[in-house]
Amino acid sequence: MDRDILLGIAFLCGTWPALGLAAEDPPLSPASRDCLECHEEATPGVVADWRRSRHARTTVQAALAKPPASRRVSVGEAPEGTASFAVGCAECHTRDPDRHPDTVDHGDHRMHPVVTPADCAACHPVEADQFRQNRMAHAHGNLVRNPLFRDLMDQAVGIRSRDGRSLKVSDPGDATRADACLACHGTEVRVVGTVTRDTAQAGEMTFPVLSHWPNQGVGRVNPDGTLGTCSACHVRHEFSIAVARKAETCGTCHKGPDVPAYPVWSVSKHGVTVKSREASYDFDAVPWVPGRDFTAPTCAACHASELADASGRVMVPRTHRFADRLAWRLFGLPYAHRPPQGPDTTGLRSADGLPLPTALDGTPSPGLIDPAEGEARERRLATVCGACHGTSWVTGHFQKLHHVIEETNRQTRTATGMVQEAWARGCARGPGQGSPFDEVIERRWVESWLFYGNATRFAAAMSGADYGVFAEGRWWLTKTLQAMSEWLATCRARPSR
Numbered sequence: 157m158d159r160d161i162l163l164g165i166a167f168l169c170g171t172w173p174a175l176g177l178a179a180e181d182p183p184l185s186p187a188s189r190d191c192l193e194c195h196e197e198a199t200p201g202v203v204a205d206w207r208r209s210r211h212a213r214t215t216v217q218a219a220l221a222k223p224p225a226s227r228r229v230s231v232g233e234a235p236e237g238t239a240s241f242a243v244g245c246a247e248c249h250t251r252d253p254d255r256h257p258d259t260v261d262h263g264d265h266r267m268h269p270v271v272t273p274a275d276c277a278a279c280h281p282v283e284a285d286q287f288r289q290n291r292m293a294h295a296h297g298n299l300v301r302n303p304l305f306r307d308l309m310d311q312a313v314g315i316r317s318r319d320g321r322s323l324k325v326s327d328p329g330d331a332t333r334a335d336a337c338l339a340c341h342g343t344e345v346r347v348v349g350t351v352t353r354d355t356a357q358a359g360e361m362t363f364p365v366l367s368h369w370p371n372q373g374v375g376r377v378n379p380d381g382t383l384g385t386c387s388a389c390h391v392r393h394e395f396s397i398a399v400a401r402k403a404e405t406c407g408t409c410h411k412g413p414d415v416p417a418y419p420v421w422s423v424s425k426h427g428v429t430v431k432s433r434e435a436s437y438d439f440d441a442v443p444w445v446p447g448r449d450f451t452a453p454t455c456a457a458c459h460a461s462e463l464a465d466a467s468g469r470v471m472v473p474r475t476h477r478f479a480d481r482l483a484w485r486l487f488g489l490p491y492a493h494r495p496p497q498g499p500d501t502t503g504l505r506s507a508d509g510l511p512l513p514t515a516l517d518g519t520p521s522p523g524l525i526d527p528a529e530g531e532a533r534e535r536r537l538a539t540v541c542g543a544c545h546g547t548s549w550v551t552g553h554f555q556k557l558h559h560v561i562e563e564t565n566r567q568t569r570t571a572t573g574m575v576q577e578a579w580a581r582g583c584a585r586g587p588g589q590g591s592p593f594d595e596v597i598e599r600r601w602v603e604s605w606l607f608y609g610n611a612t613r614f615a616a617a618m619s620g621a622d623y624g625v626f627a628e629g630r631w632w633l634t635k636t637l638q639a640m641s642e643w644l645a646t647c648r649a650r651p652s653r
């Protein structure tokens with residue numbers, strides 16, 4: 157139909173303008189229209205944000221009609237009842253009500269507030285399936301179900317009080333855990349009851365009461381049992397690909413001294429080039445063409461994005477399984493190592509019986525990828541670099557990184573040897589006798605790998621030289637080793653405990 161005629165009909169009917177929709181916007185399902193009737197008033201910010209999204213401006217049918225290279229849905233055909241409508245409130249919040257324990261009667265509908273990866277999977281099955289295999293989706297369990305990591309958490313955030321002349325550490329409690337480590341790793345969201353409230357727009361309404369909500373940690377455990385939240389990166393309700401491609405989105409979590417990818421990237425030529433040129437970049441284009449749409453990479457370009465050349469030929473396919481391009485796990489536990497084969501790390505056991513990917517002497521645990529797989533992944537990442545750099549530049553970069561992994565691991569061995577001697581001499585209580593993370597020598601040992609070893613490696617991988625030296629890098633690593641050595645000398649001088 158002619159656009160002007162469509163416009164005329166919509167205005168004559170009066171419904172489009174009343175719902176704040178432009179004439180060219182696709183129709184809404186009857187359920188989604190109901191939602192807007194109230195939510196225009198109840199949550200105007202949500203409605204305005206959604207209206208800017210592609211979900212509001214496209215039907216699944218129209219999305220499927222696009223050529224494969226620029227298609228933004230991965231489902232083969234539209235889920236029942238959705239083909240000719242925009243993706244409105246109801247398409248997400250009323251999907252499969254019976255599998256969502258947080259479903260409540262809401263107006264004439266059955267609505268759940270916690271939209272999960274299972275809902276998105278109706279139209280984006282490939283992304284949801286890959287994200288399930290991303291370590292990020294398992295970030296909650298990997299932390300709380302690993303007894304050593306859980307102890308690290310409780311020692312780091314446990315509440316301190318004076319107990320005579322010593323310091324007592326008490327259980328931080330779930331609320332503190334949720335506000336601390338689990339803010340990023342994700343909480344477990346459960347339905348713990350319902351509450352009936354008087355609302356300005358619709359009188360009495362009943363809502364679910366959810367534990368540890370709100371939370372947008374990447375590994376959030378949802379009431380329907382699914383893992384993770386897509387809105388960690390796809391900020392609701394615009395769900396914009398441009399936002400997901402910005403480094404700031406990843407920087408919400410990848411920032412501290414333990415995981416300084418964002419600060420490292422920010423001071424690299426890549427970060428600086430992006431920041432100075434981004435007004436001229438096209439962050440929305442699919443396919444995404446290096447050189448044409450952007451001239452330096454954000455996190456997404458290296459770790460996730462589908463990149464194509466100007467003729468549309470795909471150079472690297474998109475992945476929501478971010479380890480696909482990672483040959484190493486830079487994050488030392490306590491040594492840098494090959495990535496685990498699967499996203500759930502709780503099954504790893506080191507040769508010395510600890511739930512870690514490496515033993516205390518550095519021996520890799522079973523269950524990590526083999527070197528051949530590592531090399532294949534490094535080649536995949538090098539293909540990304542190859543869009544903008546020559547082979548010698550890229551090969552030289554990775555050689556430097558391999559050297560830094562080896563060099564920092566060697567110093568982690570030095571630090572670990574010292575803490576082990578402190579344990580053996582009874583100057584500190586190690587595994588089996590007490591927490592390995594609470595005493596001063598142990599805290600220094602943790603900092604040597606968790607902060608300074610990691611920062612040095614991240615700086616080498618993502619080119620932020622200062623983080624490899626004076627900003628949380630080698631200066632601090634070597635200073636910490638010196639302090640540990642001097643502490644150990646006083647321990648040796650003490651009569652054993």
Ligand code: HEC
Nearest residue numbers: 190191194198245246249263265267269355357358363364
């Ligand atoms: C009769 C009016 C009305 C209709 C129709 C309606 N809502 Fe609501 N909705 C409300 C009000 C009022 C609130 C409460 C807002 C607040 O907490 O201040 C609400 C809250 C919500 C919440 C948040 C719930 C929570 O526990 O935090 C979601 C999600 C939601 N509505 C989705 C929908 C969807 C999807 C539809 C359509 C299927 C819909 N609503 C239809 C009035 C309505």
Ligand code: HEC
Nearest residue numbers: 227228273276280283284287386389400456460461462474
């Ligand atoms: C850790 C961050 C992150 C999370 C979590 C995440 N995504 Fe993405 N997503 C991205 C990035 C980055 C892109 C851009 C990829 C590109 O440039 O090709 C993207 C792109 C997409 C696209 C656009 C694909 C296209 O064809 O244009 C869809 C759809 C999508 N994600 C769905 C999901 C769903 C569904 C989930 C949850 C199951 C999810 N994402 C979780 C980061 C994330």
Ligand code: HEC
Nearest residue numbers: 195199202203206211243244245248271371372385387392
């Ligand atoms: C593409 C799917 C999708 C669509 C479409 C959608 N939502 Fe949501 N909505 C979500 C997700 C996902 C969350 C939860 C965010 C999170 O994971 O923390 C959410 C959360 C909410 C909340 C609770 C957030 C808060 O801050 O209290 C409200 C209210 C809500 N949506 C209303 C709406 C309304 C109204 C519409 C239609 C204008 C709508 N949603 C359309 C996916 C969607």
Ligand code: HEC
Nearest residue numbers: 210214215216219228238243247275276279386395396397
């Ligand atoms: C009923 C089908 C449907 C559901 C459910 C759905 N989407 Fe979409 N999604 C679409 C369509 C259609 C598009 C637009 C495609 C286009 O413009 O070509 C889209 C586009 C996207 C994009 C790309 C946006 C952009 O700016 O390019 C992202 C990201 C996305 N969806 C994420 C999600 C997430 C996350 C959820 C769950 C919270 C979700 N979608 C649920 C159908 C759906």
Ligand code: HEC
Nearest residue numbers: 298299305308309312336337339340408409410415487501
């Ligand atoms: C600001 C966000 C954020 C907070 C808060 C946070 N982490 Fe993390 N954590 C991360 C990121 C990002 C990674 C991934 C590191 C990497 O692979 O580069 C991670 C990974 C981990 C891992 C590795 C798990 C595995 O086996 O894969 C452990 C252990 C961990 N964190 C412990 C903690 C503890 C303990 C706390 C609280 C004291 C905490 N984290 C708080 C962001 C965070």
Ligand code: HEC
Nearest residue numbers: 290291292295298340341373374388406409455459478479
């Ligand atoms: C809400 C917090 C959060 C956001 C946002 C986030 N991450 Fe993560 N990321 C984590 C945590 C936590 C882990 C570690 C999970 C674990 O080890 O159990 C992680 C792990 C990773 C890993 C290792 C994955 C694997 O399977 O080996 C990569 C790579 C990564 N993140 C990159 C990114 C990128 C790129 C973005 C932005 C597009 C991003 N992250 C956004 C918290 C986040």
Ligand code: HEC
Nearest residue numbers: 406410417418421453454455458482483484485486487617
């Ligand atoms: C120029 C490409 C590039 C950019 C841009 C980039 N990275 Fe990386 N990233 C790398 C390389 C190279 C590695 C190490 C590769 C390996 O494991 O073989 C890496 C490793 C990682 C890891 C894995 C850490 C671990 O524990 O193994 C995470 C997480 C990560 N990057 C997050 C980010 C985030 C967040 C950003 C944006 C702020 C970002 N990266 C930007 C190239 C890049």
Ligand code: HEC
Nearest residue numbers: 424425426429446450451452453537540541543544553619
């Ligand atoms: C989209 C293009 C693009 C991609 C992809 C890309 N780079 Fe770059 N890179 C640049 C630009 C532009 C510069 C700045 C060049 C200069 O100043 O000489 C740069 C600079 C660098 C530098 C110098 C960094 C510094 O801060 O001194 C290194 C090293 C580098 N890139 C390595 C890589 C590696 C390794 C990859 C792949 C993992 C990669 N790049 C991917 C565009 C890109």
